[in-house]
Amino acid sequence: xxxxLLLALTTLSLILAATALWQPRPKTSWxxxxxxxxxxxxxxxxxxxxxxxDTPKSTIDAIHAKGSYAICYFSAGSYENWRPDKNDFPASAxxxxxxxxxxxxxxxxxxxxxxxxxxxxxxxxVSKGCDAVEPDNVDGYVQDSGFKLTAADTIDYNRFIASExxxxxxxxxxxxxxxxxxxxxxxxxxxxxxxxxxxxxxxLLVPFVQANKAVFGVEYEEDQSKIGSMNTWCTTVNxxxxxxxxxxxxxxxxxxxxxxTYTKPPAPTPSPAxxxxxxxxxxxxxxxxxxxxxxxxxxxxxxxxxxxxxxxPSFGSTPVPVPPVPAPPPAPASPVATPSPAEPxxxxxxxxxxxxxxxxxxxxxxxxxxxxxxxxLLF
Numbered sequence: 001x002x003x004x005l006l007l008a009l010t011t012l013s014l015i016l017a018a019t020a021l022w023q024p025r026p027k028t029s030w031x032x033x034x035x036x037x038x039x040x041x042x043x044x045x046x047x048x049x050x051x052x053x054d055t056p057k058s059t060i061d062a063i064h065a066k067g068s069y070a071i072c073y074f075s076a077g078s079y080e081n082w083r084p085d086k087n088d089f090p091a092s093a094x095x096x097x098x099x100x101x102x103x104x105x106x107x108x109x110x111x112x113x114x115x116x117x118x119x120x121x122x123x124x125x126v127s128k129g130c131d132a133v134e135p136d137n138v139d140g141y142v143q144d145s146g147f148k149l150t151a152a153d154t155i156d157y158n159r160f161i162a163s164e165x166x167x168x169x170x171x172x173x174x175x176x177x178x179x180x181x182x183x184x185x186x187x188x189x190x191x192x193x194x195x196x197x198x199x200x201x202x203x204l205l206v207p208f209v210q211a212n213k214a215v216f217g218v219e220y221e222e223d224q225s226k227i228g229s230m231n232t233w234c235t236t237v238n239x240x241x242x243x244x245x246x247x248x249x250x251x252x253x254x255x256x257x258x259x260x261t262y263t264k265p266p267a268p269t270p271s272p273a274x275x276x277x278x279x280x281x282x283x284x285x286x287x288x289x290x291x292x293x294x295x296x297x298x299x300x301x302x303x304x305x306x307x308x309x310x311x312x313p314s315f316g317s318t319p320v321p322v323p324p325v326p327a328p329p330p331a332p333a334s335p336v337a338t339p340s341p342a343e344p345x346x347x348x349x350x351x352x353x354x355x356x357x358x359x360x361x362x363x364x365x366x367x368x369x370x371x372x373x374x375x376x377l378l379f
Contacts, residue, residue, distance in 0.1 A: 022069055022131045022171045024190045024214040026241045029262040032218050033253045034073050039063075040253035046262075047071055049134055049192070049216070052121065053083055057128045064129065071173065072130035074121050076161055077137030079105045088117050095146030098137075106137075106145035109157040119164050132171035134192050135161050139177040155183050162187040173216070178204040190214040193242075197233040198223050202240060209241045217244040221255065234259035 029045040036054045041062060048063050052072040060070045079094050080086065081103040093114050095106035107114050118135070125133050138161065140147070141154040158174065162184075165172035171189040174181065178193070178201055185207045196202035197219055205215045217237060219227060227233045230246055237244040238259055246257040 021166065021169045021189070024069070024132075024171065024216075025212055026209055026214050026243065027260070027262070028214045028216075028243055029258065029260070030071075030216050030243060030245065031253075031256060032216075032245065032247055032251055035250055035252045037252070041066060043253060043256055047132075047216075049073060052125055052128070052130070052133070055128070060129045069131040070129065071132040071134050071171075072125045072128065073134045073136065074125075075104070075137050076118050076121075076135030077107055077109055077140050077157075079107055085117060085120070088120075089114065096144055099144075106140060106143060106147070108145075108147045109138075109140055109149065110147075110153055115157075115160060118161060122164055122168050122170060125170055126168045130170060132173060132189065133165055134173045134175055136175045138175055139180070142179070151180070155180055158184050159187050174208075181205065181207050185211055185213070188213070190216060193217040195219060195223060197227045197236065202237060202242070205242065206240060215240075215242040217242050218247050219244065221246060221248045230257065230259070 024047060028047055030047040030049060031040075031043050031045045032049045033039055034049070034051040034054075036051065039048060039050055039055060039059050041048075041059075044066075045068060047069045049071040050059070050073065052074040055070075055072070060072075063070045078098055078101075079089050089107070090111065090113050093108040093111040095108060098104040098106060109115075122133060138158050139154060140157075141149045141151050154177070158177070158180070162172050173190045173192045174184055174188040175192045176194060177184070178196070181191070181204055188208075190213050191205055191208045193202075193205055193215060194217070196205060196217060202217075205217075208215050219230075219233060224230075234244065242259075244259040246255065246259075248255060
């Protein structure tokens with residue numbers, strides 16, 4: 001019985017270790033740059049959507065060092081004649097050209113070899129350290145692809161992509177394909193949309209926000225005559241709790257404008273030392289302080305409450321000086337530094353894993369350790 005229980009706990013630990021992945025929530029700032037050029041990391045955001053093939057691992061490492069996430073773009077529904085794996089596609093799976101996109105052709109997403117290639121692309125995303133993938137061109141059933149793809153075929157292919165991403169601990173975004181959101185929102189972790197204001201279809205993305213999943217959206221400067229001023233359409237998408245930006249169709253690093261103002265998190269406040277004795281006696285006071293000893297026979301006073309964290313400026317805004325909040329006696333509070341206008345904004349810290357809400361415990365190391373211990377007990 002005990003051996004069976006230990007085996008079950010080991011299995012559970014391995015399952016927990018294998019299910020940790022990033023889950024972006026609404027109010028996550030993002031940048032979209034897939035122009036094949038060096039990624040501009042001076043634009044401070046929480047997530048960078050970048051090209052899987054063109055972006056080196058060193059850049060993704062730099063994104064992580066900033067406390068941000070990397071979403072890696074690839075086309076899952078079209079053939080691109082400049083990609084390194086272009087020769088892997090069978091000729092029978094290549095359909096009609098994509099209108100307006102030179103060198104691209106629609107794919108037969110029912111083809112087994114096409115699906116194998118997409119799995120290899122997600123393996124590449126894992127090897128580079130991507131946190132998520134953005135598979136594009138996944139609405140072949142409404143396109144003039146040259147294949148008789150049905151709505152059911154397209155749902156099946158999207159679920160295949162999502163399942164394979166999750167097997168690799170990659171979050172995955174649903175790109176456009178708005179009509180099938182009711183069938184697919186449960187399978188995907190966020191949405192990426194282009195031009196919902198142009199086509200008057202933003203409301204179709206609401207199920208993602210209702211599921212507490214981010215909607216990353218982009219409108220293009222070339223469409224401004226169709227959608228009016230940025231203030232107008234930003235009001236619409238902000239009211240829907242979407243995260244939209246304004247770019248140009250080349251998707252260079254700049255121009256870059258955000259509909260929302262994203263708040264910089266306060267610096268962490270050190271927790272006071274625990275007020276209980278240890279085996280070696282009471283804990284020494286913090287460095288640089290010398291609180292007077294309590295009178296004989298009296299208990300030491302409780303530690304002061306930490307000062308309230310100031311509200312810091314938003315990304316890209318002019319810093320607003322915030323006066324320091326003094327701590328109550330006996331120890332004076334250290335002054336709270338207010339950033340100068342020249343100080344670059346800093347994105348929120350990047351947790352190692354997300355399970356459920358934005359901040360979740362990092363289960364992977366502890367789960368693996370537990371699995372190792374239990375395995376030793378078993379064998």
